[in-house]
Amino acid sequence: MGKRGCAVLVFSILLFSLAFPVSADGVFRIGLKKKALDQNSRLAARLAVRKEAAAALAARKYGFFEPGPVGPVGPGEEGNVVALKNYMNAQYFGEIGLGSPAQNFTVIFDTGSSNLWVPSSKCYFSVACYFHSKYKSTLSSTYEKNGGSANIHYGTGSVSGFFSQDYVTVGELTIKNQVFIEATREPSITFMVAKFDGILGLGFKEISVGNVVPVWDNMVNQSLVKEPVFSFWFNRNAEEGEGGEIMFGGMDRKHFRGEHTYVPVTQKGYWQFEMGDVLIGGQTTGFCSDGCQAIADSGTSLIAGPTTIIAEVNQKIGAAGVVSQQCKAMVSQYGEKIMEMLMEKEEPAKICSRVGLCAFDGTHGVSMGIKSVVNGKRDGSTGGLGNGMCTYCEMAVVWMQNQLVQNQTLEQVLNYINQLCERLPSPTGESAVDCDSLPSMPTVSFTIGGKRFDLKPEQYILKVDVGSSATQCISGFTALDVPQGPLWILGDVFMGAYHTVFDYGKLRVGFAEAAAHI
Numbered sequence: 196m197g198k199r200g201c202a203v204l205v206f207s208i209l210l211f212s213l214a215f216p217v218s219a220d221g222v223f224r225i226g227l228k229k230k231a232l233d234q235n236s237r238l239a240a241r242l243a244v245r246k247e248a249a250a251a252l253a254a255r256k257y258g259f260f261e262p263g264p265v266g267p268v269g270p271g272e273e274g275n276v277v278a279l280k281n282y283m284n285a286q287y288f289g290e291i292g293l294g295s296p297a298q299n300f301t302v303i304f305d306t307g308s309s310n311l312w313v314p315s316s317k318c319y320f321s322v323a324c325y326f327h328s329k330y331k332s333t334l335s336s337t338y339e340k341n342g343g344s345a346n347i348h349y350g351t352g353s354v355s356g357f358f359s360q361d362y363v364t365v366g367e368l369t370i371k372n373q374v375f376i377e378a379t380r381e382p383s384i385t386f387m388v389a390k391f392d393g394i395l396g397l398g399f400k401e402i403s404v405g406n407v408v409p410v411w412d413n414m415v416n417q418s419l420v421k422e423p424v425f426s427f428w429f430n431r432n433a434e435e436g437e438g439g440e441i442m443f444g445g446m447d448r449k450h451f452r453g454e455h456t457y458v459p460v461t462q463k464g465y466w467q468f469e470m471g472d473v474l475i476g477g478q479t480t481g482f483c484s485d486g487c488q489a490i491a492d493s494g495t496s497l498i499a500g501p502t503t504i505i506a507e508v509n510q511k512i513g514a515a516g517v518v519s520q521q522c523k524a525m526v527s528q529y530g531e532k533i534m535e536m537l538m539e540k541e542e543p544a545k546i547c548s549r550v551g552l553c554a555f556d557g558t559h560g561v562s563m564g565i566k567s568v569v570n571g572k573r574d575g576s577t578g579g580l581g582n583g584m585c586t587y588c589e590m591a592v593v594w595m596q597n598q599l600v601q602n603q604t605l606e607q608v609l610n611y612i613n614q615l616c617e618r619l620p621s622p623t624g625e626s627a628v629d630c631d632s633l634p635s636m637p638t639v640s641f642t643i644g645g646k647r648f649d650l651k652p653e654q655y656i657l658k659v660d661v662g663s664s665a666t667q668c669i670s671g672f673t674a675l676d677v678p679q680g681p682l683w684i685l686g687d688v689f690m691g692a693y694h695t696v697f698d699y700g701k702l703r704v705g706f707a708e709a710a711a712h713i
Contacts, residue, residue: 294335384551471642495686
């Protein structure tokens with residue numbers, strides 16, 4: 196959210212979040228709304244992915260969404276429900292409140308991180324902050340100053356700020372004295388176009404910046420939930436309005452079939468467990484026959500795994516790289532701005548950093564690195580989308596300079612750059628497939644807890660609207676290689692097919708076949 200791929204901007208599509216009072220039995224759930232995937236929005240799914248998966252995965256993390264209003268609806272069948280929003284079958288998110296009275300923020304509920312952060316009213320120098328709701332401590336009667344500094348690294352830069360403490364509300368549930376981050380600096384492009392305000396991490400305290408007690412831990416510690424368990428159900432039918440549900444304190448049996456297969460958490464931090472062999476069309480790949488580590492991650496859109504297997508999967512399904520679309524997306528979004536800066540005699544070496552696609556090392560733009568954390572180790576690396584978009588931008592600057600010398604018009608220059616994008620070689624990354632070939636594609640299976648979990652083509656292929664009557668199909672698999680690997684990230688593509696239980700009390704993760712929306 197490997198990390199190579201198109202960076203997407205999502206335009207004004209409004210979704211609605213519906214809040215329910217918390218139930219007396221300590222169980223509540225968050226419903227998910229649905230919006231179809233389109234060409235623009237798919238790029239966003241990849242802007243800032245897994246901190247721990249650095250080099251290949253900076254593509255599918257934290258898609259960009261449009262915040263919507265919150266209002267009461269009524270009690271659910273097994274406890275009351277708080278509605279979340281979903282966009283493009285890629286990210287699931289909803290509203291929380293901070294302070295007393297509550298200030299509302301749209302956040303991603305992310306099992307791959309552990310901190311809560313939202314923009315601060317003291318964020319003066321990041322353009323992104325002016326496009327989102329900002330927390331104002333002076334308006335809250337329950338605010339307590341902390342003041343410690345904080346810095347979280349993502350694929351496209353870092354979010355920095357300071358710690359504060361206040362009450363957090365999810366629906367009508369109130370978590371008292373929660374330490375969170377007031378962000379005062381955000382990567383401009385990445386979060387400027389994001390349709391969420393912040394992130395609410397549901398990972399373990401072991402990976403929490405500042406060793407802060409996560410929101411979920413405090414829900415348990417303050418006896419706000421019936422059981423120390425939360426569960427996800429994702430509705431992958433893009434035609435239906437309800438996107439799914441996250442339930443805190445239990446699970447809803449109508450959202451899964453049979454029983455869950457549980458595996459123990461092998462490394463507290465992420466929800467990490469051991470996974471067995473991966474099969475394609477029933478045939479073993481052999482790569483993970485002796486075991487691989489995997490992470491269940493609600494904040495990552497696709498399934499990321501070792502290049503060795505992903506290349507084999509994509510070969511079997513006839514996938515071809517879509518790097519030209521990535522390049523064209525950069526030109527479409529930033530081409531005119533780059534041209535304008537060149538014509539205004541902006542220093543070419545600084546242009547890509549000025550638009551937020553690169554960092555500037557003093558001489559030229561460089562991709563923004565990501566920190567990798569696997570098996571308790573940290574490794575700095577760069578690559579993926581941050582690297583790709585920076586590279587395409589740097590190339591475009593050179594191409595455009597040459598065209599300007601020839602006195603070409605803006606339209607001529609952009610057309611020429613798009614033609615050059617068509618000629619770029621396609622590295623490992625997001626791959627396109629022939630939509631008509633879905634019936635002949637193989638089943639891809641993952642072995643977890645000794646049981647096979649099958650994914651059919653319609654479950655691992657994403658359909659992207661590229662025009663009024665055109666659809667492009669994208670492989671749900673992307674490459675990920677880390678030094679401590681092999682590591683798999685089972686994101687929304689997998690969790691959409693299998694209802695997922697995060698059992699905090701027994702330190703285990705469970706999967707069962709997801710039931711269709713009723």
